[in-house]
Structures are given as structure tokens and as C-alpha cells.
Amino acid sequence: MDVDADVDAVADELYGLVPARFTEVRDERAAEARKAGRAAAARAIAGLRRPTRAAFVSNLLVRRRPKEVAALLELGEALRQAHRSLDGTQLKDLSHQRHVVVAALARAARQLAEEEGQAVSEGVAREVEQTLHAVLADPDAAERWSSGCLSTALTPPVGFTGLPTSAPARPRPAVTDAGRPTKPKPSREAGQRRARLEQARRTAEETRLEATAREAELRRAEQEQRDHDRMLAEAGSRVAELERQLREARTGQSEARRAAAGATDRVRDAARAAKAAHRRADAAADRLAELPGVEE
Known part of the structure; x- marks a missing residue:
């Protein structure tokens, strides 16, 4: 591959990239050309300017x-x-x-x-x-x-x-040797047909370009709709998951409250039982103390 063809191929690649990647890839291609011994191509590639x-x-x-x-x-x-x-x-x-x-x-x-x-x-x-x-x-x-x-x-x-x-100058009619203007050869009807054909061609081209632009707008709008639909579905899934977690948390809270209430009742019952047991123990001790001692 000659130098011009080598540089043209690299330029075609580089100017198809987004500007942010241009410099990095250009330097890589220049280094590859230098390594391959293509010094002139390397210099030309290194001189390629990043596009605005x-x-x-x-x-x-x-x-x-x-x-x-x-x-x-x-x-x-x-x-x-x-x-x-x-x-x-x-x-x-x-x-x-x-x-x-x-x-x-x-x-x-x-x-x-x-x-x-x-x-x-x-x-x-x-x-x-x-x-x-x-x-x-x-x-x-x-x-x-x-x-x-x-x-x-x-x-x-x-x-x-x-x-x-x-306004362009109006052309003067051609003159014959006898001094009389010659008649134009193209007929008026033929000229009108050509004009209508040309106008129809221009209208068709304008319409096609406009349709192309509208199709691009439609594709963009459809993509935006798909993106928003996906975001809406993801948000719905997150809401459903959070609602499930909330229900579970509320169920756990209710169960914990019931368990806490049960524990409170048990603590109260146990405290009463312990107090009653202490009273019985004190009474038994008092009775024991009142009994006469046994002599040996």
C-alpha cells in the first residue's frame, strides 16, 4: 500500500469516530505506521486534525x-x-x-x-x-x-x-442573412412540459428529503417512548418490591407487638408469682421460728 492510500484509509477510519476517540486512535495508527517502517505515512497520520x-x-x-x-x-x-x-x-x-x-x-x-x-x-x-x-x-x-x-x-x-x-439580459433573437429574426425551434408546449417535469422532480425530491427527516424524527420519538416505557416498568417493579417489603415489615411489626405484649404479661405474672412466693416463704419462716426447739 502506498503512502497516500495508507493515510487515506486511516483518515477514513478516524473521521468516522466520535471526536472524543479521534486523538487516541490517531496516535495508535501513527505508532503502528512508524513501527512498520512507514515513516512518511506515520508523519501524515500524526498530522491529521481532530474534527470540530x-x-x-x-x-x-x-x-x-x-x-x-x-x-x-x-x-x-x-x-x-x-x-x-x-x-x-x-x-x-x-x-x-x-x-x-x-x-x-x-x-x-x-x-x-x-x-x-x-x-x-x-x-x-x-x-x-x-x-x-x-x-x-x-x-x-x-x-x-x-x-x-x-x-x-x-x-x-x-x-x-x-x-x-x-435580471439576466434578454437574449437577442438570431438574425438571418435577409435581416429577419429566425423563429425559435423549441415549441412553447415542449418547454412547458419540461418545466412541469422539472418542477415535479424537484417537488418529489423535496418530499423525499422531508420524509427522510420525518422518519428520523419518528425513530427518535419511538426510541424515547421505548426508553420511558422501560423506565416506567422498572419503577413499577421497584414500587411493587418496596410495597411487598413494607407489608412484610408491617406484619413483622404486628407480630413483634403481640410478642412484646405477651412477654409483658408473662413478666407481670411472674412478678406476681415471685412476690406471692416470697410472702409464703416469709410466713413459713415465721411459723418455724415460733415452734419450740427440740432438746437432745
């Missing part, structure tokens, strides 16, 4: 949602093409689609991270959205993002909004 929280969330989205990633890359290419051609109508439609898709993917990324136990603050969520906007605007950013190995969030280029800054 926003970069980790962005990488997680790329790795877990490949279909949505492909759709976003296609949308970015369409947006950039519309900018180049100054197609105002298409830019307006694509810009609306861009906002819907970015919002849906940002929600999906946040849910994926939280399922991994990684909290996502509002600031991190905004960085993830900015990364997605950068992907739509810049092909280099798109390539870096789609690798799933970002170390920091991306920033869209200044001025990219997905809309033309001014």
Missing part, C-alpha cells in the same frame, strides 16, 4: 445518508450552472429548493449526531448549515465534504445566495 463538532456532524451525514448526499451534489451543480447561464427563473426555483433541502439535511444531521450521543448546539447546527451552503456554491468544497473527512466546518463564498444579483 460541526465537522463531525457533517461527516456523519455524508457517511449515513449517501442518497441525500448525491442529491445535494446534483443540486449544487444545477445551481452553479444556472449562475453561469444567468437563468433567472431556474435560479429562483433552485434557490427555494436549496433552502428546503439544506434545512432537511441539517435536521437529519443533528438527529444522527444525537443518536450517537453527541449533543448539537444551535451554534454547531448553524455551522453545519453553512457547510451545506458551501457545498452548493463551491465544487472544491463539495469534493471535500463528500469525502466524509472534514476537520473543520466549511464557509460558503461571499455573495453566494442562489439568486441572480440582477
Whole structure:
């Protein structure tokens, strides 16, 4: 394995880990490369930067949602093409689609991270959205993002909004040698059909992304319900056990009270009997003393 392939394989592994494990595993892989005599690879691996929280969330989205990633890359290419051609109508439609898709993917990324136990603050969520906007605007950013190995969030280029800054110039009709404008070849009906088809495709894609986000929310809610149901069942079991112990303790308390009352009665009876015995003994002693002595 050459150096680049070696480093790429390790990077792919590392940037799939939660940030807390990144440094430890990176150092282990660098040490393994040095031990194997791959000094250049070891230096490159050791230089890999731990991802920020926003970069980790962005990488997680790329790795877990490949279909949505492909759709976003296609949308970015369409947006950039519309900018180049100054197609105002298409830019307006694509810009609306861009906002819907970015919002849906940002929600999906946040849910994926939280399922991994990684909290996502509002600031991190905004960085993830900015990364997605950068992907739509810049092909280099798109390539870096789609690798799933970002170390920091991306920033869209200044001025990219997905809309033309001014209305594109209306193209002048072609002129024949006779000086008469030529008739456009595509029919109006065909153009309308293409527009309806494109709109239907965008609507279907937006709906699919929205459904994906809702499914993720449903899975999260179902998991929360299962967790709460389990906690409720465990709490019910503990309550039942404590109630059983309480009943046993109360039964033991009642038995102890009865035993204590019986012991008290026995002590009282024994004290009376002892007192009576003492009186009889004293009386017997008095009678004995009154008897005449026996002479020998």
C-alpha cells in the first residue's frame, strides 16, 4: 500500500469516530505506521486534525445518508450552472429548493449526531448549515465534504445566495442573412412540459428529503417512548418490591407487638408469682421460728 492510500484509509477510519476517540486512535495508527517502517505515512497520520463538532456532524451525514448526499451534489451543480447561464427563473426555483433541502439535511444531521450521543448546539447546527451552503456554491468544497473527512466546518463564498444579483439580459433573437429574426425551434408546449417535469422532480425530491427527516424524527420519538416505557416498568417493579417489603415489615411489626405484649404479661405474672412466693416463704419462716426447739 502506498503512502497516500495508507493515510487515506486511516483518515477514513478516524473521521468516522466520535471526536472524543479521534486523538487516541490517531496516535495508535501513527505508532503502528512508524513501527512498520512507514515513516512518511506515520508523519501524515500524526498530522491529521481532530474534527470540530460541526465537522463531525457533517461527516456523519455524508457517511449515513449517501442518497441525500448525491442529491445535494446534483443540486449544487444545477445551481452553479444556472449562475453561469444567468437563468433567472431556474435560479429562483433552485434557490427555494436549496433552502428546503439544506434545512432537511441539517435536521437529519443533528438527529444522527444525537443518536450517537453527541449533543448539537444551535451554534454547531448553524455551522453545519453553512457547510451545506458551501457545498452548493463551491465544487472544491463539495469534493471535500463528500469525502466524509472534514476537520473543520466549511464557509460558503461571499455573495453566494442562489439568486441572480440582477435580471439576466434578454437574449437577442438570431438574425438571418435577409435581416429577419429566425423563429425559435423549441415549441412553447415542449418547454412547458419540461418545466412541469422539472418542477415535479424537484417537488418529489423535496418530499423525499422531508420524509427522510420525518422518519428520523419518528425513530427518535419511538426510541424515547421505548426508553420511558422501560423506565416506567422498572419503577413499577421497584414500587411493587418496596410495597411487598413494607407489608412484610408491617406484619413483622404486628407480630413483634403481640410478642412484646405477651412477654409483658408473662413478666407481670411472674412478678406476681415471685412476690406471692416470697410472702409464703416469709410466713413459713415465721411459723418455724415460733415452734419450740427440740432438746437432745
